Amino acid sequence: MGRKKRDVELVILSDIHLGTYGCHAEELLRYLKSIRPKRLVLNGDIIDMWQFSKRYWPKSHMQVIKHITSLLTKNTRITYLTGNHDEMLRKFAGFRLGSFRIDNKALLTLNGKKAWIFHGDVFDVTMQHSKWLAKLGAIGYDTLILINTIVNWIMNKMGREKISLSKRVKDSVKTAVKFINNFEKTAADIAIENQYDYVICGHIHQPEMRRITTEKGEVMYLNSGDWIENLTALEFDGTDWRIYRYQDDKHAQSVKLPKRLKNNLDNDLIFKDLVNQFLTVKK
Template sequence: MNLKRKLDVVVISDVHLGTFGCNAKKLLNYLNSIEPKHIVLNGDIIDIWQFKKRYFPKSHLKVIKKIMSFSANGTKVSYVTGNHDEMLRKFTNTQIGNISIVNKLLLDLDGKKTWIFHGDVFDISIQRAKWLAKLGGWGYDFLIVLNRLVNWYLQKRGKERYSFSKKIKSNIKGAVKYISDFEKTASDLAIENNYNYVICGHIHQPSIEVKSNKKGSVTYLNSGDWVENFTALEYRLKRWKLYYYSKDKLLPFAPDEELKEMSVKDLIAAITIVKNEEE
């Protein structure tokens, strides 16, 4: 019996595979619980900025293998590049099997125009001082690891979990203004181009909200991340839903046996199979 949830489109962003902050096991559990027709990886899936050969756990490899497995079984996979995986932008418009690499994605969902892109194009700190943005990324990763240790202690004491970064973002006016400006810029551009939906990642703030200005309105969506919020956007029955791993229940599912044991060689083999099928 197939108990996996059937979805038309799933949007995931800001996974940051290859960093200590990534929650690959939770993402793998989520991916094993769904059966999507189209997966959109909306940037920062592999963190090439902070990539280190000595740190890429099996659980991180399993996420990649799972995505490859989706593709091999007919699911369309669109990899929208972000700033942390910007090296892939040199392969824009490359198609390997059911996997395509793009800088942005335009979809027609039940007659509604949908514009999907990562969102780093709006980030001045990245455009003008990339080294500063990378430094901030390392600092954020350290903060997440430290936060995990604190939450482990709090849970042992029977107390509620605490998020350092969310507290910082909510209390620093500059951070609040940055998020607000980001959402407004994306929404205004979408309205200008007559889109019904605009979907971003980048700022790690999951959201579904109707935004309006004098020229019209648009539904702004953000897929959040798999570092703190563990969220994804799901499209089914002509509507979008924001999925929260920590709040929404996973349907019963059996983990894929083929993902229990794997190595880098297995990953290379999977990619080779998909490439050969295309040829």
């Protein structure tokens, strides 16, 4: 018998960036297979359409999509909120099919409190005025992650601890730290003005959960992080929030991947299976 799955009221994932070298799809698949969420919010940049290429689409990436789709047949409500890397989906905002929906933002009432959930790129000045620069930066970031993967492979062979080059860059550049602080403050200010209890974002790949207080009030700011560097998510158990960290979850790490993933099942076959599952969702 397989291990019992963990019941979770609400899971929020963002910045998975399927289709890029930095995406930790296998780890995400293990996490998803270890839980039974009642509700799943995909908060932007799930598929990286900026860098999507048919030349790089591992089967583990398709399996993540397939697993998420299969949750629809298990009474999980799924909301896909658009981000900047999957902004092409914004034209489908308002789409509904059974328990699946696509939106640009979500307003939820959780245990009597109001939660405002959106990706967060609306606060990014680079996105607003220089999209080409943002896309160039994304390519550079993915290249840095690829180099980091090679460096960590060498470090592992030498018996040394892994390092995060991009995290070191972020932590050492004052403008990056300032951008993150401004991002969090802007989100908090607007949420307080609108009397939300929680404001939940992604986009900046920085997992966080803290109460922000201003002269106008206070709000709980949460960020789900990413599945490039941090491998994090947000979980709500009906009463409390927590930042989930894959590195601390021995149970998820022990989950075996499906044999068909290792047997190199063709992506076309996986896609056909995915479509069949999607069509069985109750309308």
